[in-house]
Amino acid sequence: MTPYLQPRVDGDLRSLVEDHAWLHQLVDALGSPVNVVLPDQLVRNVQRFREVYRTHHLSGGIFFAHKANRSHALVRALAAVDAGIDVASLGELQHALASGFGPSRIMATGPKSREFLWLAARTGVTVNVDSVAELTELAGIIAAHRLPRVTVLARLSGFVAAGANVMTRTSRFGIPAGNLGMLWETLAKHRDELDFAGVAYHLDTVGLPEKAAALESCLQAMDEAGAQGLRPRAVDVGGGFGVSYLADERQWDAWTTELTGAVLGKRPPMTWNNHGYGLRNEGGKIRGTLSAYPGYRPTAGPAYLDRLLTTASTAHRRPLGTLLLDSLYDLHVEPGRALLDQCGAVVMRVAEVRDDGYGETLVRLAGNGGDVALEQHGVLMDPVLLSRGRPAEAVPIGVFLTGNLCLEADLLTRRKVFLPHRPSPGDLLVFVNTGGYLMDFSAGQALMQPSARTVAAHRRHGGWRWCLDEQFWPVEDREETQ
Ligand SMILES: Cc1ncc(COP(=O)(O)O)c(C=O)c1O
Known part of the structure; x- marks a missing residue:
């Protein structure tokens, strides 16, 4: 059996990949590689998360984790709908504000510079703090600049759930959940500067028991906060809902x-x-253990959130979603990868096909490992081959995909990739479903190789239309409204 790892490609993304002539024209016009993003799909993915909220009768914010993609079009498309945004740098905050997000829909997370804290406080976005020191620094900035009170969430980590035999791994982010005394003291001291909205976590794991333990600990922390005379109202469960990348x-x-x-x-x-x-x-x-993203995931994205909310609390034996609802808490989420499921592709031209003299076939691409960061993120899946001319005889071939950097390590993936037939120069390889972290997260300009242009594609009148990413705004042009 040929060891294919065929990607899952659905809906609009599938139709786009099937339009070979359109993709060839795009690369002819803009060079290789080209990133294609699908803003309409992102909006649909937000709606799918919202349906889970409806099922559980919960309200709260769906904050897109901006870090997963730099595209303007994606952020602007979200600004036009019922979605929030999680920004993790000064640049991302500026981008969100300039794309149409008002401060009430923005949450600042991650490591924060003083400038980032100042702009967040000045504009009144919610600040999700990582430590008591950061909280103190924020309160100092607010007091020194006589700014209005800022809404804050406190990120917690190091959870141990009551009665559960699960402990989350250590994290460089967050206040230890078992030791919240300093948090309460700091909030009490800076009552005039800080409006405490609740607690948060983000765990870098696919493990559901760990996340359920974290959510349960957060609910306990909310009780503790209530006992301190605070009135918290939201629990933020971060991102990490994941994507199932493979079809089979x-x-x-x-x-x-x-x-x-x-x-x-x-x-x-x-x-x-x-x-x-x-x-x-x-x-x-x-x-050792396999350090690769679990390519096939039976439960990912909105379905994973649903599973988390239906998981029973070990202390109360009732679903975690019901406990949130009973307390009238808002639920916030910060999905990055999961919201970008089926929202983008990186298209690269085959530059050369060569037998290396040691029995392997090397396919050199006009692009490199930074342009499609499968290796850095351990995502193992095949690209889709689009032949320029008549495809060669359908004899599967195993090849190594090499990049355009003069560097031994520049392989698009260290995996031998099996293609349905031998490619030729001028063919395209489409790395599908690469919108989340695999598109521009690691892209650079090493060796002054050109970095990919990004285009936003949308379906109109049965065909595909595109514009440069920076030209996209979520408003119809005149021709379309007539
Ligand atoms: C604080 C925080 N929230 C959300 C996310 C998004 O995670 P994911 O893309 O896995 O959903 C990240 C990712 O690093 C994060 O650090």
């Missing part, structure tokens, strides 16, 4: 099994220099 679970299972065999030397290598993605061979036994 069996391919993922087969590939990971084959990788284990390759690391043990029981089959030919599946990767460059038999790289094990965290697995290693110690005396004929597999050691």
Whole structure:
């Protein structure tokens, strides 16, 4: 069986990938690589999260984690609908404000410079603080500049849920949940500057039990806050709802099994220099853990949020969503990757196809590993091959995808990628579903190679229209309103 890892491609993204001529024209016009984003799909994804809120009768903000993509079009499209935005830098805050978000729909998270804190406080966005020190610094800025009170959330970490045998891993962010004395003291001291709205977490894990334990601890912290005379009203469960990147679970299972065999030397290598993605061979036994994104996920995105809310609290034996509702708390979420599911693709031209003399076929692309950051994020999935001319005979071929940097390490993925036939120069490889972190998060200008242009694509009258990302605003042009 050919070890394909075929991507899941749905709806508009599928229709776009099927329009070969359109994509070839785009790359002919703008050069390789080109990033394509689909703002309408992002809006639909927000609606899917909102449906989960409706099911659980909850209200609160869906804050798109801006860091996952730099596109203007995506942020502007969200500004036009019922969505918020989570900004994690001064630049992202400026971008959100300039794209049409009012301060009540913006939340500042992450490590914050004084300038970032000042602009957040000056404009009145909600500040999700990482530490008591940051809270004190914010209060100082507000007092020194005589600014109005600022709404704050306190990010917590290091959770241990009552009665549960689950502890979250340590984090460099957040106030230890088991030791909130200083938080309450600081909030009491700066009552004139800070309006405490509630607590938050963001855990860098796909594990549901860890997240349920964190949410349960947050509910306990809300009780503690109430006992301190505070009136908290929202719990923010961060992002990390995830994406299922692959179409077929069996391919993922087969590939990971084959990788284990390759690391043990029981089959030919599946990767460059038999790289094990965290697995290693110690005396004929597999050691280590696979450090790759779980390519196929049965529950991801809005469905994952639903699962979290239906998980029973260990202390109260009632669903966590019901506990939020009973207390009339708002639920905030900060999804990045999950909101960008099916919202973008990176399109690259094949520059050269070469047999390396050691038995491998190298496909060099006009783009590099920074332009599509599959390796950095451990996302393993095949690109879609679009031939320019008549496709070659359909004989599957395993190839390594190399980039345009003069660097041994510049492989688009260390995985041997199986394509349905041998590509030719001028063909395109489309890396689909790369909107979240895999498009421009790591893109640079090493060797003065051109960085990708980004275009926003939308469907009009049965066909695809596009404009440069910076030209997109969520208002119809005159021709379309007539
Ligand atoms: C504070 C915070 N919120 C939200 C997110 C978004 O996470 P994801 O894209 O996995 O949903 C991140 C990601 O790093 C984060 O640090």
